[in-house]
Amino acid sequence: MDTGAIRRRVALGMAVLSASGLLALAAPGNAQAASYCAGRKVKDLSFSTGVVHVYKHDGYVCAVTFPAKPSATRRSMSVGVQARGNRPVVDKGRYSHHAGPVTVHAGHRCVWITGSVGRGTVSSGWILC
Template identity: 80%
Template sequence: MDSVAIRRRIALGTAVLTASGLLALAAPGSAQAADSYCPGRKVKDLPFSTGTVHVYKANGYVCAVTFPKHSSTAKRPMSVSVQARGNRPVVDKGRYSHHAGPITVHAGHRCVWIKGSVGSGKVSSGWILC
């Protein structure tokens, strides 16, 4: 084997290792894409007949996102609402295909009331995270 063939094999091996390393780094980020709408840790899921509201908490802030039960590209009515006790609710309501929200409010140590809907299905948490 001459030196040109050896260099080609080394270059090919380096390219394969680099590509596999980049794929390994990219894969975990894409697996967490659905959960990256809100910062913090997931503290509650509020499932209902047509979807789920995911609730996150970080540094006194509460964040919520409504996802439909079945993914589709068709737009449908969706909403998410977060209300810290003593304040007005913050609402995201409209016709969406993938999710409603995220909605983030500063709750501090106060209770929050979370609502979500997809089509005719809805959920209302009552006062939680007190």
Template identity: 70%
Template sequence: MDSGAIRRRAGLGLAVLTGSGLLALAVPGTAQAADSTCSGREVKSLPFTTGTVHVYKRDGYVCALTTPDQPGRKQFMSVTVQARGNRPVTDKGRFTYHAGPVTVHAGHRCVRVSGAVGSGSVSSGWILC
């Protein structure tokens, strides 16, 4: 193999490593931007002692997610959305940055939203009627 081919391969290897390094730096930033995981506009924010439930609406769909006040460590989180007349949809478990998003088709019906982080929780009652 001549020296030109070696330089080209070394350059390609360096480009791949640089690209993967930049991608690794970009991924944590997108994971922390939890508010962008629901489409639509934020119509309600339900703060509580250990976090906040964000509620979004778009074209008859309601989406919600719970974010902790102190992200970065795994802790119990949950988010639930229920359109009136339907069963609730829940996402719960041990998460680092957010629980959800959970999306339901509500049309023009009221919805009930709840969320929890650790020992704190909130429930909205019927909203967006």
């Protein structure tokens, strides 16, 4: 193999590594939640101290709460999903990274999503009807 071919291969390898690094930096929040919930993201519910990512797949709705500012210390967090006509499913506790995931079968029914980090809260009302 001549020197020109080696340089081209090294340049191609560097381009691929650079592109993958940029993609990883471009959407870290989506990558986090996607590893916890199956399906496609249908909504982000942002609030002062965090965000709830909501996913839907084959009639199931999944939600995960993340804090706005990551921290190593544990703090109060929660996430809840309720399909209309059913009781809410809630994950509540003291976490450092995230609350959830919480998954319920909603079928074609509306769902109500709640989330909190510390004193900040969010409540969606009936959505995804």
